Amino acid sequence: MSKFSFTDGVGAEDEAQKAILEKFKEAQHFMTVKDPKMAYEKMLDMDERQLTAAKEAELLKPIRVRFTEGPDRTMDGKTQYPKATEVPGISGQATILDLRLKLAKAEDLPLEDINVFAGDTSLTDDLRLHECFMDWMGSGLDDWPPRLTVKPRIAGFELHVVVPAMRDTSEWDKGKLIGYQEQNLIFDVQPSTTVKELKSLLSDRLGIPAERHSLSAQLRRSVHSYGEFVDLDDDERTLADYELEKYCVCIRFEKSQVDANGDYIFDDAFWDENGYHAQPEGCWIPQDSLADRTRPDANPVDPNQPLSIVSDRRAAEKS
Structure with missing residues (x-):
């Protein structure tokens, strides 16, 4: 039996296999072969290119x-x-x-x-x-x-505020709903923070005026009970006055629908015997969230319809 050889291709069944053997005859890596006659202390020297390649292979992208x-x-x-x-x-x-x-x-x-x-x-x-x-x-x-x-580190204590899904916080893009969900907001507050200051933080986040906020805190003083809800109805009192830093589980947010006199606040568009009344200036509620499609300022895009229909796409492809 003849000896295997890369150059002669002995043992290769065809020309394709011989070409593969010829291709991988040399070492397929970045290392260079050192001269066997080199001094032993020189053998330990590492090529800078080898070090760089090894580091780049090990490290993550930024x-x-x-x-x-x-x-x-x-x-x-x-x-x-x-x-x-x-x-x-x-x-x-x-x-x-x-x-x-x-x-x-x-x-x-x-x-x-x-x-x-x-x-x-x-x-x-x-x-x-x-x-x-x-x-x-x-x-x-x-x-x-x-x-x-x-x-950063917490300066005081974390307070969780649960905001229910509502039109006021919904997100729309060109007549299509893209976000409608409950929110869990987290704030770093101090025991000396007042209810008014907490409402200011919420107003900056939600865009709903502070005077429309209705807050209630769930206080759980024992692990053997679900706890109790306390209304945060005094803007000048601090969170420590309600013992929130000790027992608060979370704060529930609601939007007040009436003013101090008990009258309903018309902060949205509506119809009456005089016709249609658009949203007041400065209204934070997305206009596209109004379900009435007959109003004159309705978005031309119907949110109940899909963005495209298969028959329409096929007709466009043929044209």
Whole structure:
């Protein structure tokens, strides 16, 4: 039996296999073969190109990190990020603590003000970056490299405000509804914060005037009961006066429909014997959310109709 040879192609069944053997005759990697007669101490020298290639293969692409600030700690599509940065040169084996230390040094911030989140999920220090992925849209971990957010430390205590789904907070785009859901707003407040100041924070977030807010707090003083609801009806009282920092589970938000005299507030469009009355100036309720399609200012796009119909698309393709 003849000896196998790359050059002669002995053992190759056809020309194609011989070409493949010829192609992979040399080593298929970036390392260069050193001279066997080289001194032993020179053998230990590493080529700079090899080091660079090895590092780039190990490290992740730059990780984008956004920073929040202020008392509003809610994470959703309306959250404002005054600052963002990219963290290059970090391994997937690095922990969240390693990332926090790197960010604290780069941004010249105390480590306590670097708290890493993915969506609404707080990432613990022992978690590794390669674990920060989940193929679940909306989880906050469905991007790679992960998109992370940094929140500062809590100055007072976090207060959760539950806002029900309503037309006032619905989102519309060109006559089509794109958002209608309950919201869980989170604010960093102090025990000395007044109800009026809390309403101001909510007004900035929701766009609903503070005088229309009706707030009630769920206080749970014992784990053996569901708790009780207390109306926050005095704007000058502090949160500590209601013991919210001790027992508050959450605050329920409602929009008051009447004024101080008990009269109904017409803050939306309506019909009467005189005809149609449009929304008053400065109204925060999206006009497209009005269900009446007969009104003169109705959007030409009917939200009940699909964006396109199969027959229409086929007709357009033929033309």
